[in-house]
Amino acid sequence: MKKVVFASGAVLMLTLGSAQTPVLAQEKTLTISVYALAQDEYKQIVYDPFEKICGCKLVVETGNSVERLAKMEANKANPVVDLAAVSMADALAASRAGLIDKIDTAKLQSFDKLYDIAKDPNGDGMSVGYTFYATSIAYRSDKMKIESWADLLKPEYASHIAWPNVTTNQGPPALYMLGQALGKDTPDLKGAIEAVGESKDDIVTFYEKSSQLVQLMKQEEIWAAPIGRFTWAPFAKLGLPVAWAMPKEGQTGGMNVMILTKGSKNRDLALQFMDFWLSTEVQTKLAEKMIDSPANRQVKVSDEVAGNLTYGEETAKSLKLIPSAVALDNRAGWVKSWNETVGQ
Amino acid sequence: MFQNRAEALALALPAAIFAAAVFLVPVIILLSDGFRDPVGGWTISAYTDFFSNSLNQTVFLRTLRLGAIVTVVSAVIGYAAAFAIVSLEPATKGKITGLVVLPLMISPVARTYAWIVILGRTGIVNQAFQALGITDAPLRILFSETAIFIGLLQLFLPLMIISLISALENMPKDAIPAARVLGANWFQVFWKVVLPLTKEGLVIGGTLVFTGSLTAYITPAILGGSKVLMLETLMYQQVSVSGNFVAASVIAFILIVMSFAANILLKRVATARNKVRSQG
Amino acid sequence: MNSNTLARSLFIPIILFLVIAFLIGPFLIIVAASFSAGDTLAFPPQGFSLRWIAKVFTVESFRASFGMSLFLAIGGTAAALVLGIPASYALSRYKLPGAEVIRTVVSAPIIVPGIIVGLALLRYIVVPFQVGITLALFLAHTALVLPYAVRVVSASLDNLRSDIEEAAVLLGSSRTGAFFRVVMPNIRGGILSAFILGFVTSFNQVPVSLFLSGPGVRTLPVDMIAYMEIVFDPSVAALSALLAFLSIGIVFAAERFLGFSRYV
Structure with missing residues (x-):
């Protein structure tokens, strides 16, 4: 029986191996x-x-x-x-x-x-x-008014927002704009991360997948979230009064x-x-x-x-993009201070 | 027991060699990264650094706690459910077992999203709570440790139940009635008869559940909303955001040690019971 | 005994109802959402339509990745059983030198986080040995399923008295003959459980396959996650529901098949 087992295993592997070689070289x-x-x-x-x-x-x-x-x-x-x-x-x-x-x-x-x-x-x-792409804030225009990136953290709003996790593509740009709104725009994003950290118990979630937000918006779990323009279409189709913010600090992306x-x-x-x-x-x-x-x-x-x-x-x-070198040199530091302030 | 060693090795070695070559060796090479210093020597500084950080301590303890709670709760529910199922008529038993196994067939990603619908502000749970007057305003269950706990329990409970069903089925049919006749109460029956006789199932189920809870990524990522970091989510960050493979291999090694420890602990618990029985 | 019988007759249905409701609830939501007319997952669903189910079949990449996942789940589990059953038999019936080492090596894949496995295989198997992604995935899935195969089959072997096959050998049957005639029929349940566990583990495996996807080759769950990163509409629920029904069919067929084999 042993031999049969071995043989069949070998045959299987050979067939699999040969399937790997390009068909038409x-x-x-x-x-x-x-x-x-x-x-x-x-x-x-x-x-x-x-x-x-x-x-x-x-x-x-x-x-x-x-x-x-x-x-x-x-x-x-x-x-x-x-x-x-x-x-x-x-x-x-x-x-x-x-x-x-x-x-x-x-x-x-x-x-x-x-x-x-x-x-x-x-x-x-x-x-x-x-x-x-532009990154700005999608928000329920019947529930709130967004004129600045800092408005999201207002006490009456913070418990109805989702913020992008620092590990997503939207996270650092959103923090970058928040830093500008707060007048604390250093490359290490410290001011913005601390501000988010102070509201972390209120903020509904720090999202990883933007596709999740449509669901949360529909369930009225959230009223607003910073998103990339390329994910905007499904929000517009929700049948809810959702608007694209034009904050005074501008849009990032x-x-x-x-x-x-x-x-x-x-x-x-x-x-x-x-x-x-x-x-x-x-x-x-x-x-x-x-x-x-x-x-x-x-x-x-x-x-x-x-x-x-x-x-x-x-x-x-007009888009305020984070320079690649800044992003790359600070990425590990952002994650670290984010984890220490928000993830704990 | 058969004594023929050559025959035994011929049967067992293919599996062992396969697992070692395809799996163990590459993983060990990768894990050894966590013990290297920049000049190529050996060091454990990556580990002392890891544990001296307060965030890492919090995350480590949280992961351990959630894993332990999920395992214990699934063992308690698992025994109750497995008992109930084993006592059914064979035809019904098959169907119910099928229902228990069913969630395993569904993509964990989809299951996790279903919990967002159930546990949300307008979800079934909150509606029921409000209708029953348990709470006035919707509770925030999503994106918390509770949500992760519920998600993990639903994910891994079936593994515990099936392990226990097969263990209970293999238990001698007359063991429980015999103990009852001898005057044991239900608690004693469970502790002295059932547990020792089903220890294999409990060890398998417990290890599967605990390890599964430690290494699940999607559930904590989605139901924790990244507010509640676990070791696995932390590790994923290290790989995919910071590109820090050393840190990732440190966390991986810690997770592996935790799983091994749990496995050994469960075996201990089970065999300790066994000894009591054979002495008494 | 009367109060006991009453307690039991109440206890059993209540426990089963609660457990099954907890385990199946999310599935019902997913099924309901698959037939929803709305654009998001919701319960109760908004209207009835088949459009999400129809959409699943129009997404081209799902078809290829489905084939890949099915191949890995069936092939990988079968290979793991071919390796695992003899190993379990040796572990449970023989005085085996280094039994604990072998047991640990064989069950190691279960406790190593998937991301690390995927990464390790990519770096130290795929790259240095120029192994194709499909073969690498097959090897990885076989290794991942192996612990389930060995543990579950070992458990059923341990619970089977070994004197029956010893008797068969004494009565003149060969060892192999005794295995197939006496042991196999008795551990069929264990093998079936191992197969089911292995199949679903492999089929739903995400983290290992994450790194082991190559151009044109990837598994269905990884494909679903990639899809969901872009859109989260009920089509993923519909796909999950369809897959669940398919898996149920496979389990049902396996049981029928194994049930039949009793009489063959």
Whole structure:
């Protein structure tokens, strides 16, 4: 019996092992790593048309920015991914870790059409922005009035708000704006974290997943929360009087960028893909489906679509973004002081 | 007991070698990161640093406390439920066992979200409490240790119940009536007869529940609303936000030690009872 | 005895009702939400519609990841049982040198946090040995299920008197023959429990699979979490409910199958 057991195990492993080898070795394959957002639409608008143009196979890995970066780091010696879409700060982290190469923007026909802030967000030539978003406060206009980021912490409001956890993409920007509202805007965000800490027993939750907020808003668990504009659409559809705040300190936000892996064997294909994604045609389609706000300034959309996006040069310029280097150098410190003040 | 050693090893070694190669060795290499100093020597400074931090102490104690409470409560409920189920007609028993196992088939993520609906301000629990006059205003149950406790209990109670059912079923049918005839009250019956005879089930169930509670990530993350940090959520932060693999491996090692300790403790409790029985 | 019988006849239904309500309540909410017409999870649901159930089938990535998860759950559990049953038998019936060490090694995967397992496998198996993600996932899931297989099967073996098979051997049956004819039929329940436990553990496993997902390869729960990070509509509830019904079907079939085998 023992032999049978061994043999069947070995056979199973062999079949599994052989399933790993690429089916068509001669076919060109481009591997990209992106956010899990709206993959069905991406497939239709970006991936399938690109496969037709390049005559190659596109393999897509999805997940959140940090996890995918951790994997790129682990696979450093033998990179799997050719091109990745990550946050601005993670792009800088990747560059510092020596995981990525400079982008040869001369090969990108769409490059000149981009908003200036998207051309080289980190100033190191290693990334190109493909979309950006505003972060502000979604709130119940019948229950409260939000004119400043600091209004959220008013005693009568604090027990009805959710605040993004410092570990989310919205956490640090929201704290950054709160710091400005309180007149305590240091890079370590200490003033803002302390202010949140004082209200921590009142605040309903420190959310991790923004998708949870729609549920909480519907259940009247919360009246307000700082969110990214890309999650706005479901709030607008709730059938409740939910408004997008325009605080006097302004809106913050973030940008997502594309990077090229060092040691990738498909550089030209990756550049071709990047160019395609940044093209006016593709960026317009993504905007019309309300998936990504365009980084390409030639994109024109209807007012209705624009209302659901972060659209236009003026908006793009007005966003108060945390510089990547500040985010990266302080991230561990933010988490530490957040945990000590809020997590305890 | 069969004596043939070669045969025994041939049967047992494939599993052991597999677990060691695929699992133990990589994990040990990773865990050893927590004991290295920057120059490549060995040190436990990462651990002394960890425990000297007051946040870490709070989180450690909270994790231990919640794990212990969930385990004890699930053992109490588990015995009651397993007794009830074992005493049923075979046909009903199958159906009820099926219902107990059912929650295990549902994604923990979806189950956790269901609790948001149930425990919310306008949820069933608060509605019932208000209707019964237990409270005037909606209680805040969500995003607290209580919510995590409820979520974890629902997640792991089935493991305890099935472990105990299979243990109770294998108990000699006449053990309880015999003890009753000899004049033992129900408490004595449980403590001196049932517990020793079902210790294997309790140890398995208890270890599964305790370890599960320690290492659950989604439930504390969602139902605790990050206001209530646990070791596992802290570790996830270290990996995915700070990229601090050393800190993560320190927490991992602590969690592993806690699980081992619980397993040994449960075995002790069970065997201590056993000795009393064999002496008496 | 009368008061006892009364107490028991009250105690049993009450306990069972409370426990089952607690365990099944969330499931009912999920099922209700799957048929809801509203955009969020709510109880009682807002209206009735099949649109969320329909939506599940239109999400393309769910199909691929479902296949992957099913393969891992069935394949991984089967492999774990193939490794685990002989090991349990050796542990329970033989004087085995180093039995405790073997037992600890085999059950170790259960107590190590999943994130660490995923990370360790990625760094020290996948990367250095150039192992494919699918194979890595298969190995990881087999290792994860192994403790359940060994513990549950061992428990049922320990509770089975060993003199029956010894008698069978004395009466001229081979050791293997005695195992299949005498032992197997008696530990069928244990094997079934081990299979169910293993299947659901593997199928719902999140943290290990988090790091072990590669381009185009990932498990359903990881896919669901990724989906929910973007939208939380009742389609995830609908998917969970569908999966639950599928699992129930599998358990039911397994019991039927094993029940039948008694007479074969």
